[in-house]
Amino acid sequence: MRTYTRLLDVFDRAESGPMIEESQWDMNLVPKTVARLLAEYDIKMKPVNETVVLQDDALADRLFAAGLQMAQELGVYCSSTSRRIIFSRDEILNALEVAPVEVTLGDGNDRHTERKRKVEDSLFPTIKGGGVGTPLPEDLYLPITQSYVQEPLIDAVINCTLESVYGREIRSRSPWEILAGWHEVELSKAAAKRAGRPGIPLGVIENAVSELGELSATSYGGASLNDWHHIAMISEFKTDYMAMAKLAHLIRTGAIIHSFYNTIYGGSCGGGDGMALAIVGGCILLQMVYMTNTHSVSPAHPFYGNNTTPEIMQAIGLAQQALARNTRLLTDVVLTPVSGPGTKTLLYETAAESITATVSGACGLIGPRSGAGVNNGHVSGLEARFNAEVARAASGMSRKDGDVLVRKLIALYKPILEQRPKGLPFNEVYDVTTIKPLPEWLQMYEQVKNELREMGLPLH
């Protein structure tokens, strides 16, 4: 592959780059670099009560320039060696120039090609439905996954995690993690077959906290190389040998790589402006270190775990615009609402973030990770169907029109964010035998769709 030489550079530099203590990286170098670049490049977003979906192309372009500079100055910290993996500006520009503008995921008739989108693009974003690592009871893993696969508007599935494996507690970096990785693949593939889409691309291996789960379950009889395989960059801009062991395996097997970076609002990068900068710089660094096919971001609120607060959505939107306007990178947004299934607010939050990401040029929408992914079994396929419908309706919409809708939706859910409405578990919003939404949940979904139509969203 054309990036293989960089793989060796990454490993070499992880063992030869400048050394720095992790606490200095976290508490000194990163925050100071972010603060300086925000000032140098004049990155200041408007108050969110004025605009959430920004429409300032010059600001988006300055944000990209600042992110590029940040990627060059900081590099990525390897916590296994306490060294910085650093790239020159030319190396970064060359890597961005050859980054893929499309990738075909999945197998057979169920393949789907994710493509580069522009700001306000009429091309539909790729819809990757699923609970994004939310823990599920073992006995419900298959039906819940099936509830996503069976949705025709969903192009790919993002797996959840297992609460247990064969009734036993899963322990990371142990034999149990290997069994959990295999079980995840078995159950999700079975769900795909049951729904008649055996080759649908699956986001895997969600149970691979360490390299063990990924290396074992991405092998003969396990996950397909055409599934989309995850590697994390830990906040802020950190990797380690566990992640790089996954990387070596995935590159040598030729698997599709999806990497992600989830910065924290109010953390080392500060507020919304710093978060937007971190997303841009982070996506560039994901490409540099992991040679990624697709990238995703899911910034998190420090107290609620979600990313549907107006400040965070504003940062996501601007960062997506910066990346869409200035790079070939295939960047996705993970929708992480705070509410759970069976609540109207889950649908309001999903719609707001779906519109923000779609009009801002995101290539794919992942999730929704309902209830911020922390409530066992509290996810369902219906919210992913809803996300797909909203994204399609918002494709081609202007940022200005999108902003009007998003601010109307925020007004509906912002007052309840602190309450974190957990909603209901899957088996109380779906019939677990027929895998159909129960009438109450379906009715709520229809009501919210009508409300969105009345607001002006052209939903079918």
Place this chain on the structure above:
Amino acid sequence: MTVSGEAVHRLQQELTAAIDEADIQRGVALARDALSQGISPLDLIQDVIRPVMKDFGEAFARLDIFLPELMGASVVVKAMQSQVLEPAIRQSGGNSVNQGTVVIGTCQGDIHDIGKNMVSLMLQVNGFKVIDLGTNVSPQTFLDTARREEADIIALSSLLTPSLPYMKDLLKRLEGLGERDRYMVIAGGAALSEEYSKRAGFDGYSEDAITAVEICKNLMKQRKGAQA
């Protein structure tokens, strides 16, 4: 010497300004001046530093300020304590101003640390001595450090469900070695719920950095009450 309300107010304003400007030397000079005017180190801590840091903590809880600003406040106050107040207290034969000693880390199997860093910092700005072990910390390392530092509290963080068994391993190890009563063990992070925490037998559970401080303060009150 009793500090007048007016003097307290002025010192609080000066300290706030020193923190806002990230001016360590100004903070240190403020502490020296206060002591030279006859204000005791403990009064300065109690009446000036703690209320100001409480304000910063509350501003962080509202997200009016962010982690870098909180870190800046912590740096200024740490310099005041280490360069001026602690030497003065030692010289006068007084006791440490430490609210309690906390050994903190992200549990084995998990490498997420921003939430843990927030808790660590909030504890420090509230007067706790914190030994931060970083991420992917084994139960034995927590125990060895707690013994060496004579810790009061061990604080465990985890974002990922598969690292929870390692949290429980620490409790089992403490029980097995007859040291369970020696340390209070609290847990937090997205992987846990209060219910899980109670079932597992932790002494406290916190969803965020703000409540973690309150829990540690309450636990220290209980410990001091039990020792009295």
